Amino acid sequence: xxxxxxxxxxxxxxxxxxxxxxxxxxxxxxxxxxxxxxxxxxxxxxxxxxxxxxxxxxxxxxxxxxxxxxxxxxxxxxxxxxxxxxxxxxxxxxxxxxxxxxxxxxxxxxxxxxxxxxxxxxxxxxxxxxxxxxxxxxxxxxxxxxxxxxxxxxxxxxxxxxxxxxxxxxxxxxxxxxxxxxxxxxxxxxxxxxxxxxxxxxxxxxxxxxxxxxxxxxxxxxxxxxxxxxxxxxxxxxxxxxxxxxxxxxxxxxxxxxxxxxxxxxxxxxxxxxxxxxxxxxxxxxxxxxxxxxxxxxxxxxxxxxxxxxxxxxxxxxxxxxxxxxxxxxxxx
Numbered sequence: 363x364x365x366x367x368x369x370x371x372x373x374x375x376x377x378x379x380x381x382x383x384x385x386x387x388x389x390x391x392x393x394x395x396x397x398x399x400x401x402x403x404x405x406x407x408x409x410x411x412x413x414x415x416x417x418x419x420x421x422x423x424x425x426x427x428x429x430x431x432x433x434x435x436x437x438x439x440x441x442x443x444x445x446x447x448x449x450x451x452x453x454x455x456x457x458x459x460x461x462x463x464x465x466x467x468x469x470x471x472x473x474x475x476x477x478x479x480x481x482x483x484x485x486x487x488x489x490x491x492x493x494x495x496x497x498x499x500x501x502x503x504x505x506x507x508x509x510x511x512x513x514x515x516x517x518x519x520x521x522x523x524x525x526x527x528x529x530x531x532x533x534x535x536x537x538x539x540x541x542x543x544x545x546x547x548x549x550x551x552x553x554x555x556x557x558x559x560x561x562x563x564x565x566x567x568x569x570x571x572x573x574x575x576x577x578x579x580x581x582x583x584x585x586x587x588x589x590x591x592x593x594x595x596x597x598x599x600x601x602x603x604x605x606x607x608x609x610x611x612x613x614x615x616x617x618x619x620x621x622x623x624x625x626x627x628x629x630x631x632x633x634x635x636x637x638x639x640x641x642x643x644x645x646x647x648x649x650x651x652x653x654x655x656x657x658x659x660x661x662x663x664x665x666x667x668x669x670x671x672x673x674x675x676x677x678x679x680x681x682x683x684x685x686x687x688x689x690x691x692x693x694x695x
Contacts, residue, residue, distance in 0.1 A: 454510035456599060458522070458690065460529075460588060461676045464547055464609070464668045465502035465686060473665055474499040474611065480638030488636060489563070490628030494618040498685045502609045504547065504571070506589045507598040508678070525597055525675050526691045532591055533693045536673075539583050545695050547581060548572050549609065549665035553658075554630050562658055564627035566615070570665055571608035581670075582607065588673065634661065671695055 464470060478496045481488055512521045536545075550573045558564035576582035585605055593601045614625045633639060634647040644663050674692035682688045 454599075456508050456510055456678050458511045458525070458675050458677055459508045460506040460525075460592065461674045461687060461689075462504040462506070462545075462547065462585070462670045463502070463672065463674060463676075463686070463689075464504070464670060465498075465500045466671075467668050470502065470549075470666060470668055471499040474502070477638060477642060477665075478611065480641060481633060481636060484636045484638050486632075488629060488632040490614075490626055491612075491633075492617060495612055495614050495616045495628070497611050497613060497616070499611075500685050501687060502611075503676075503687065504585070504607050504609060506585055506605065506673075507592055507603070508600070509592075509597050509675075510599060511597075511675075519595070520597060522675065522690050524595070525592070528591060528595055528597070529588070529673060529675070529691075529693045532588060535587060536584050536693075536695070539580055539587065540695070543580065545581060545584060545670040546667050547607075547670055548576075548579075548667045550663060551660045552663045553608075553660040557630070558627055560657070562630040563632075565630040566613065566625060566627055567610055568612040568628075568630065568633070569608035569610045570663060571606075573660070573662070575605070576607045630658065634658070 478499075481491060482493055482496070509525065510520065511525055512518060518524060549570045552568070552570045554562060554565040555567040555569070557566065572579065572581060576585070582605075585607060589598070589605050592598050612628065614627060617626060631649050635649050640646075642663070644661065647658065647661060672689075672692045672694050674687075674689040676687040676689050680688035
């Protein structure tokens with residue numbers, strides 16, 4: 363009799379080593395024989411969220427300069443002796459992502475900075491909010507997918523050159539969709555990614571983006587075209603991930619100083635009830651009773667409508683002269 367058990371673990375290399383953690387099942391030798399123990403599975407949180415389609419995504423990893431490698435572990439148990447054989451197949455690290463940058467617009471940076479600075483200066487302070495977890499507005503962008511690309515200039519299916527060539531091939535089709543119009547991003551919605559235990563008091567990522575995920579807009583049509591083409595070419599890491607159009611503005615994975623153990627969350631209701639939020643003349647949000655745990659729908663905001671001038675392939679974790687992500691190329695719109 364034999365049985366095979368397959369599990370996934372992941373390791374994080376670089377500055378963010380202690381920021382992503384999970385738990386795994388293990389076996390330990392005790393005085394009474396074999397028993398079950400619990401172990402730490404570094405990186406499992408990222409992949410759990412990635413499979414759920416939540417955006418711990420590029421902003422959550424790329425700004426840290428972290429490289430992520432996932433290992434597929436297969437354990438085979440054979441016969442009565444239950445001997446074990448483990449094989450590990452490393453997955454490639456995330457190196458690049460497809461980006462629609464909008465952080466180059468000075469007025470957008472100014473309005474976003476005004477909002478986040480007011481949040482930081484508020485009294486009473488927002489629980490868990492810290493300057494280090496505020497994303498620099500110069501880095502604002504929408505991500506269409508993440509990749510693991512080789513830097514080799516030689517021809518190959520998963521190289522930077524192949525990704526850039528595919529973007530160039532898509533350019534005429536993108537212009538056909540736009541029909542002479544500019545590609546624009548309306549930042550009319552604000553929300554958080556799934557918080558710890560579904561509790562908005564324990565949020566980790568806050569974002570702004572188009573209402574209803576850009577449904578029915580040329581933005582969504584163009585983004586789906588690009589994403590699907592890269593999926594068909596086998597260039598995207600998670601090919602089943604649903605497209606979620608958003609710009610991350612707060613992310614606890616950036617928190618400094620870095621600590622061992624779980625990340626410290628922030629309170630989303632405290633942000634919605636803050637003076638900074640009310641000063642922007644956004645609709646009043648019903649926060650419920652004190653201590654009441656409730657889910658908030660996407661909040662209507664207005665951070666403007668902005669042209670997308672390029673679709674870029676950017677390096678994960680990179681920092682340009684203005685702290686923007688470094689582009690290795692792209693297409694102009």
